[in-house]
Amino acid sequence: MAVPVAQPATVSLRACLALLALGVGARLVLALGTDIYFDEAYYWQWARHLAWGYYDHPPLIAWLIAAVGVRPAALLCGVGTVAAVWGLARDVHGSREAAWRAAALWSVVPAGTMAGVWATPDSPLLLFWALALWALWRERWVLAGLASGLALLSKYPGVLLAVAFLATAVRMRRLPAGAWVTALLGAGLFLPVVLWNAQREWVGFAFQLRHGLGGTGGLASFAEFLGGQLALGGPVLLPLTLVYAVRGPREQFLLRAAAVVPLLFFGYAALRTRGEANWPAAAYVAACVGVAGMRPVWFRAATLSGLAIILAVGSHLLFPLLRFERDVPLARTHGWSVLSALAEPERLFPGTDARSVAVVYAPSYQLASQAVRYAGVTADTAGGGRMSQYDLWPRPEVARGQDALWYSEGREPPEELTARFTTVEGPVELPADFRGRRVHTFLVWRLRDAR
Incomplete structure (x- = not known):
């Protein structure tokens, strides 16, 4: 049985524009x-x-950041994805009203909001996935090939x-x-990454x-995956996605497959x-x-539940009222600017000559990158953490007698x-x-005093 289609006048354009404004805000x-x-x-x-x-992903997010900056890259990709969803929905349903509903819903999907704020490979992937899907629907094969190739240049799961x-x-x-x-163009754009x-x-x-298929999984990790989809997809949108995929x-069918294939693959x-x-x-x-083509009650439930998650998490990140023993979202998004002190080691260790400090070491690529970003120092990883791009770049040299x-x-x-240095001082908090x-x-x- 086909999913019932909403009447165009049931969900007003004003409500959709309000949701879009809230999402952008x-x-x-x-x-x-x-x-x-x-x-x-x-x-x-x-x-x-x-x-x-790069070690972890294809290069497109790096190119975008180099061109426009970190947050502008995410914001521009986010706006572009909303526009692509609008165009795709208009052509699929033959209705501008349905297009506004789809764009409004996407603007409050938590996963889409994250990619539209914080610059990660998901930011361009979602944009070019939407553009490629739109071009495939319209059978614009050249545009589909270009968009598909850019999706692959964003993140390997673009192949899905x-x-x-x-x-x-x-x-x-x-x-x-x-x-x-389409296949030849997409493969041609991706060929340099293969080389x-x-x-x-x-x-x-x-x-x-x-990273994606190794390690230890099982029912516990699948339960975590399911919980993550209920949070980042939405507690209403996830089951509706499965209903749409099946019925x-x-x-x-192309859209239904594009909705279910990533869920099935990453669920496995x-x-x-x-x-x-x-x-x-x-x-x-x-x-x-x-x-956007289902009954209005489901559209409203999906948008309101997604918006509730965004407002709850967003308000906590900006004005935290609740206390958690391990507040991962707050720790990820705040407190990094204090690392600027690493550029002035004499403040941490009086008597230190800042010019003698050759490199700042950290146990992970995350901390090494934050040292470079906020202190402007040369940084590297050490201590046997997970391999990263730092293991492919040349190691910074530390001359005899220099500090770190x-x-x-x-x-x-x-x-x-x-073992590479004469003495160790610290720690300083x-x-x-x-x-x-x-x-x-x-x-x-x-x-x-490096040996």
Whole structure:
């Protein structure tokens, strides 16, 4: 049975515009009211070393940050995705009213809001996924190839849109000749990333396979995945997505496949490893278009539940009232500016000559990137943390007699590092507060006189 279509006058244009305004306002306030968090700082580091690939992801987010800046890259991609969803829904439903409903719904999907505020590979992925899906729907094969290639240059899961298209071709028993143009263009744009990986023992592909399908999973990690989708997709939008995928109109099979393929793939991955809730975010692009054609009561429920999550989380990030033992969202988005003190080691360790400090070491790529972003120092990782782009870049040189700093949130400098220096001083505490909350307690050690 097909999903019932809403009457155009039932959900007013004024209500949709209000939701769009709230979505844009929330993005701007969060972008201006939070610190650059560590993943953004990491991609900003990439933007200072432009290449065709990086250890973790393809390069497009780095190129965008280099062109327009960190938060502008996310905001522009977010606005572009809303516009692409509007255009896709207009063509799918043949109705401007449905287009406004779809755009309004997407503007309050928590996963889409995150990608429209904080610059990650999801930001361009969602934009070019939506554009590619729109072009495939209209059978504009050249545009589809360009958008698909840019989606792949954003994030490797962009290939899942090709899976959805092939599933549609099998279902409809039709593979248009123009689809080969799309495939060739998309593959051509992605080819430099393949060559970059080939020259580096396929490190990017191997990492993503281990990260996405390796490790220890099971029912517990799947339950975490499901909880993440209820939060980032929405407690109403997620079940509606599944309903649309199973019972949506036959002629919308491409969109139904584009909604369900990412959820199925990453749901399976969650049984293999502990993943991230944002991984299937692209599924909700097609879902919003589909829900725009459902009964108005479901559209209202989906938009209001998504908006409630955005307002609740956003207000907590800006004006926290509740206290949590481990407030991860608050720690990710505040308190990083105190790291500017790493640029002035004489304040932390009196008598230190700042010119003698060659490098700041940290146990992770996140902390190393934040040191570069907020202190403008040379930074590197040490201590056997997860491999990252820092392991592919040349290691900073520390000449004999020079000093270094080590900072972390509780972890002492590893022996492999301290053995390279004559003495170790510290730690000195570097606390970070936000609105009366202690969000970080950084500890800094001075490593003196390199051997």
